Amino acid sequence: MTEKRKNIVTVCLFAVAILGLSIGCWLKTPDAYSDSERRALQTFPELTWSTVMSGDFMTEFELYTQDQFPARDQFRTVKSICAFYAFSRLDNNDIFIKDGHISKLDYVQNDPMLDHAAERFDYIYNTYLSSSDADVYLSIVPDKNYFLNQNSIYLSLDYDRFVSDMRQRVDYMTYIDITDTLSIDDYYRTDSHWRQERLIDTARDLASAMGTELTAEYDVNTLDNPFYGVYSGQSALPLSPDQIRYLTNDTLDSCIVTSYDTGKPVPKPMYDMEKAHGKDPYEMFLCGSDALLTIENPNAASDKEIIIFRDSYASSLTPLLAEGYSKITLIDIRYVRSDMLGNLVDFSGHDVLFIYSSTILNNSLALK
Amino acid sequence: MLFCSIPFIYYFFPCTLLLYLIAPKQLKNSVLLLSSLVFYWWGEPRYVFLMLAAILLGYVFGLLIEKFKDRWQSKLFLILSVASSLGMLGYYKYADFFIQNFNAATGLSVPLLNIALPIGISFYTFQILSYTVDVYRGDVAAQKNPINLGAYIAMFPQLIAGPIVRYRDVEHQLTDRKLTIERTAIGIRRFIFGFAKKILIANSLGELCDIFGTSTDRSVMFCWLYAVSYALQVYFDFSGYSDMAIGLGKILGFEFMENFNYPYISASITEFWRRWHISLGSWFRDYVYIPLGGNRVSKLRWLRNIFIVWFLTGFWHGAAWNFIVWGLYFAVMLLIEKLWLLKYLQKSKVLNHLYVLFFVIISFVIFNASSMSDAVVCIGNMFGFGGVPFVSAQWLYYLRSYAVILIIAAIGATPLAAKAVSRLKETKSLGKWVNIAEPVVLLILLVVSTAYLVDGSFNPFLYFRF
Numbered sequence: 001m002t003e004k005r006k007n008i009v010t011v012c013l014f015a016v017a018i019l020g021l022s023i024g025c026w027l028k029t030p031d032a033y034s035d036s037e038r039r040a041l042q043t044f045p046e047l048t049w050s051t052v053m054s055g056d057f058m059t060e061f062e063l064y065t066q067d068q069f070p071a072r073d074q075f076r077t078v079k080s081i082c083a084f085y086a087f088s089r090l091d092n093n094d095i096f097i098k099d100g101h102i103s104k105l106d107y108v109q110n111d112p113m114l115d116h117a118a119e120r121f122d123y124i125y126n127t128y129l130s131s132s133d134a135d136v137y138l139s140i141v142p143d144k145n146y147f148l149n150q151n152s153i154y155l156s157l158d159y160d161r162f163v164s165d166m167r168q169r170v171d172y173m174t175y176i177d178i179t180d181t182l183s184i185d186d187y188y189r190t191d192s193h194w195r196q197e198r199l200i201d202t203a204r205d206l207a208s209a210m211g212t213e214l215t216a217e218y219d220v221n222t223l224d225n226p227f228y229g230v231y232s233g234q235s236a237l238p239l240s241p242d243q244i245r246y247l248t249n250d251t252l253d254s255c256i257v258t259s260y261d262t263g264k265p266v267p268k269p270m271y272d273m274e275k276a277h278g279k280d281p282y283e284m285f286l287c288g289s290d291a292l293l294t295i296e297n298p299n300a301a302s303d304k305e306i307i308i309f310r311d312s313y314a315s316s317l318t319p320l321l322a323e324g325y326s327k328i329t330l331i332d333i334r335y336v337r338s339d340m341l342g343n344l345v346d347f348s349g350h351d352v353l354f355i356y357s358s359t360i361l362n363n364s365l366a367l368k
Numbered sequence: 369m370l371f372c373s374i375p376f377i378y379y380f381f382p383c384t385l386l387l388y389l390i391a392p393k394q395l396k397n398s399v400l401l402l403s404s405l406v407f408y409w410w411g412e413p414r415y416v417f418l419m420l421a422a423i424l425l426g427y428v429f430g431l432l433i434e435k436f437k438d439r440w441q442s443k444l445f446l447i448l449s450v451a452s453s454l455g456m457l458g459y460y461k462y463a464d465f466f467i468q469n470f471n472a473a474t475g476l477s478v479p480l481l482n483i484a485l486p487i488g489i490s491f492y493t494f495q496i497l498s499y500t501v502d503v504y505r506g507d508v509a510a511q512k513n514p515i516n517l518g519a520y521i522a523m524f525p526q527l528i529a530g531p532i533v534r535y536r537d538v539e540h541q542l543t544d545r546k547l548t549i550e551r552t553a554i555g556i557r558r559f560i561f562g563f564a565k566k567i568l569i570a571n572s573l574g575e576l577c578d579i580f581g582t583s584t585d586r587s588v589m590f591c592w593l594y595a596v597s598y599a600l601q602v603y604f605d606f607s608g609y610s611d612m613a614i615g616l617g618k619i620l621g622f623e624f625m626e627n628f629n630y631p632y633i634s635a636s637i638t639e640f641w642r643r644w645h646i647s648l649g650s651w652f653r654d655y656v657y658i659p660l661g662g663n664r665v666s667k668l669r670w671l672r673n674i675f676i677v678w679f680l681t682g683f684w685h686g687a688a689w690n691f692i693v694w695g696l697y698f699a700v701m702l703l704i705e706k707l708w709l710l711k712y713l714q715k716s717k718v719l720n721h722l723y724v725l726f727f728v729i730i731s732f733v734i735f736n737a738s739s740m741s742d743a744v745v746c747i748g749n750m751f752g753f754g755g756v757p758f759v760s761a762q763w764l765y766y767l768r769s770y771a772v773i774l775i776i777a778a779i780g781a782t783p784l785a786a787k788a789v790s791r792l793k794e795t796k797s798l799g800k801w802v803n804i805a806e807p808v809v810l811l812i813l814l815v816v817s818t819a820y821l822v823d824g825s826f827n828p829f830l831y832f833r834f
Contacts, residue, residue, distance in 0.1 A: 001800050001803040001804050002803070003550075003803065004549075004550075005803075006553070006803040006804075006806060006807065007549050007550050007552075007553035007554075008549060008553075009807045010553040010556055010557065010806070010807045010810060011549055011552050011553050011556060013807050013810070013811050014556045014560075014810070014811075014814070017811060017814055017815070018377065018378065018381070018382055019382055021378050021818070022378045022379065022382040025374070025378045025379065026379075052413060053413050053414065055411075055413060058369075058375075058410055058411070058413075061375060062373055062374065062375055063824075065373075065374040065375055065378070065379070066374060066821065066822055066823075066824050069374060069822045072822055075815075075818060075819040075822040075823070076819065076822060076823050078815065078816060078819035079816070079819035079820050079822070079823040080823075082568075082816050082819065082820075086772075087568075087572070087772045087773050087776075088771070088772040089769050089770070089772075089773075090765065090768060090769035091769065093823070108584065153764060153765055153768055154765065155761060155762065155765050236823075
């Protein structure tokens with residue numbers, strides 16, 4: 001190709017690329033939500049004299065153009081492929097792939113966040129529990145990196161220090177270590193959560209430490225739709241999906257699940273098949289993020305009750321505890337204020353378990 | 369508005385270019401001025417009137433200086449022009465710095481003005497200064513058409529990050545320039561390479577520097593990794609911006625001066641400054657150093673001249689002590705070279721390059737520090753002071769994660785790749801394939817760099833303090 005021809009081709013290619021994408025930017029209908037990233041996208045900013053003169057319009061418009069760019073997901077994939085394979089980066093936007101698992105770097109222990117979590121737990125303990133003879137337990141669910149990054153170059157929390165520091169902050173709680181019952185295979189490859197069908201031993205150990213023995217066997221059911229976990233979309237790479245499996249037996253079938261999110265009791269399924277086919281299928285377990293939920297087991301061998309303060313990891317674990325308790329009350333203080341709980345829950349004499357993932361404790365600002 | 373943003377590349381630029389291409393020749397400068405004002409207004413809506421005022425003052429003073437040529441009034445108007453430009457720069461950029469230091473020295477608490485620095489003020493102020501000084505010297509005629517002068521001062525390709533274009537370099541191009549396919553193609557190539565340098569290399573290394581800044585796991589080696597990364601980041605960022613500016617200039621029919629010429633291959637600090645930010649260095653040479661007498665004065669005055677120029681060079685980069693120290697650091701280095709070291713450096717083939725890289729890397733730690741005490745701590749850590757360990761887990765992880773980018777950046781900072789491509793082009797069998805590959809590579813770089821923008825990656829603007 002001659003220089004002249006090369007110049008003509010260069011100008012034409014550039015014109016087509018810039019003009020084509022430019023027209024695409026102008027004409028594209030804005031999307032409200034990104035399924036792959038599981039977040040709302042920036043909408044066209046408010047155009048007023050004050051937003052323009054303050055520069056807010058321009059700042060938000062730039063975010064709008066990023067979020068609403070034509071073929072955005074494909075461009076994100078291009079970037080991800082370039083970062084991982086051309087530049088050989090170990091992570092892209094903190095998302096990394098190791099041993100077939102996708103995970104997120106979260107290696108800095110955030111002491112003020114641990115303080116905040118402990119301060120919330122202290123409030124609950126002092127307000128509702130300290131005057132009773134309830135046993136109070138704490139268990140920390142290690143994130144995937146605990147297993148994935150051991151003895152590797154990838155960065156992860158110093159879990160020993162993390163657990164020790166958290167235990168020191170809430171030394172009135174009895175700590176239950178569940179790490180020995182877990183391995184990396186107990187987590188979804190594309191998601192941060194653990195797999196219910198692999199948690200039977202964990203549930204047994206946990207219950208045993210609280211004086212309850214579990215022996216039930218379960219049937220394993222498999223969802224027919226693929227599960228692209230939260231990290232799958234964030235990685236923007238074309239990776240194979242996970243499969244969600246959930247456990248059932250006669251005891252679970254007879255349990256009554258009730259949500260109190262609206263202030264009135266609303267019956268709910270143990271496994272929500274509508275959510276199983278929704279944007280985040282993991283939300284099928286106990287219907288996702290309910291603030292206050294009870295599981296009543298009419299066939300329980302004892303009248304023991306337990307109150308569990310929890311995050312989303314407990315959604316898949318708690319059904320496996322149902323066998324040992326007549327009633328389990330699940331409280332998610334990300335969605336209900338701690339000072340309201342006295343009106344909603346009877347704490348008298350029941351054992352209490354605080355079970356939280358290291359991720360939530362290390363980013364605990366949402367705990368109210 | 370930044371060049372490396374979606375609003376610029378896919379909204380502003382196509383619209384501006386279409387308008388510019390269809391506008392008749394006599395209206396092209398009007399389109400250029402108007403679009404430049406929109407460009408500036410987008411980033412600094414409050415300060416667009418300040419820039420217009422600066423342009424108007426430059427225009428009026430230029431005419432008055434010429435009108436009273438060879439009379440005392442001409443000098444008076446030059447002084448007024450210089451005073452108004454420097455006054456504006458002093459007020460908006462340096463007022464709080466002076467107040468802070470005054471308060472520290474006297475124990476008083478004069479309230480700070482808390483003025484937001486108008487982006488690009490250091491660049492367009494220096495362009496106006498060079499224009500009125502050149503008119504006074506008789507090097508150029510005063511521009512009679514305010515639109516032409518406005519288009520020169522506000523021209524968006526070089527408005528916010530340089531290069532500092534002299535009026536005399538573009539005087540004729542303002543009224544007589546040609547748009548050709550060849551020049552446009554070269555401009556496109558330059559723009560895309562600059563865009564990729566900024567987005568793919570500089571921003572990636574910037575991420576690493578940012579991680580270091582918030583790290584609690586510092587070690588000697590992590591400090592060195594940061595220092596090397598920042599030195600490469602600032603080069604790829606700044607030269608990337610200059611490439612984009614020069615490329616856009618070519619697309620619009622202008623020829624701007626080169627601003628960087630592989631500074632990291634220099635064999636002395638003296639050579640480094642002939643290759644780094646050339647437009648600023650030559651500006652200070654022509655408008656400060658030589659008027660002060662340059663080196664054709666007594667040794668004492670020559671020393672004074674060098675210290676003044678490098679004090680001002682440092683201070684130009686930001687209103688903080690670390691920038692002043694950074695400038696004076698180079699003054700000391702240059703003096704040592706001129707008085708003693710240069711002759712030894714010329715005999716060396718490897719050590720001289722290592723010497724330059726070592727002292728330049730240290731200089732950029734000072735440059736990027738949030739304060740002088742931070743700079744001292746970081747440099748101390750680099751040499752094992754402060755009780756930091758030699759290595760750390762974070763250093764190992766990020767070294768591995770950024771190794772390929774660092775290697776690409778290190779090679780890209782030399783002319784090796786450009787030389788290899790031009791040698792391939794000269795060969796008969798491969799030359800045509802290089803020509804076929806070039807537009808494809810450019811398209812890939814454009815798409816990949818756009819993908820990095822779309823993903824909302826880290827995209828800092830390093831010159832907000834300039």
